[in-house]
Amino acid sequence: MEVTEDGLHYLRHGHRPEGLTPAEGGDQAASSGQAGRRRSSVPYAERPIARARRAKVTGLVERLLTEGRVRVADDDQFAEWRKVINYAKRHGLEPPGKRIQKVRLRASGRKLYLAEGSHPDSRSQKPAGDASVVPVPARLTSPHPIVAALRDMEERLVMPRPVIR
Known part of the structure; x- marks a missing residue:
């Protein structure tokens, strides 16, 4: 070379x-x-896969709003739906105040439905940076009498003395 x-x-x-x-x-x-x-000079949103997924999301959301739930029997078919659902979540295409939820059925397949609110694990459920914080003092100067009694009861706390204080 x-x-x-x-x-x-x-x-x-x-x-x-x-x-x-x-x-x-x-x-x-x-x-x-x-x-x-x-x-590629073509923006991602205009690429064929993105347009196809956006169209599938729109169709799925319309079906869920009218029918309430959609059953997907085939696992291979569900693999494609999972990609569509993830696309909807990433690009904010779920209906306002709702989320697309998927549940495995006992027999076979999955059920898709719209659940209220955002997912419990989503970022919107986590406290904001300015949320009120419980103050924890660096040094305990005047503890409650019960806390003081527990602190001084060495037979109840099986710990080395330096760790107790």
Whole structure:
């Protein structure tokens, strides 16, 4: 393998020699440091897979709003629905105040339905940065009498003395 004259120019100056187009200069992705990956000029939302998933999300949400629930019998079919549901969650396509919930059925398949509110594990359920915080003193100066009695009862607390205090 040998570095060409054009390649040396690129390494020295950080750009292709004048008059050299990407087609003549080789793989555009490799020259931009992204070997194996090409950048598309089409925005992600306009790519065929994204448009197809958005259309499926719209159809699923409409079905869930009218029918209440959708049953998916085949696990292979559910794999595609799972991608659609994840797309809906990532791009905020679920109906306001609702979330798409999926439940495994005993026999076979899954049930999809709209549940109220956001998921308990979602970020919206976590307290905000300015939420009130319970103050914890660095040093306990005047404890409640029961706390003081427990603190001083060495036979109840089986701990080394330095740890108790």
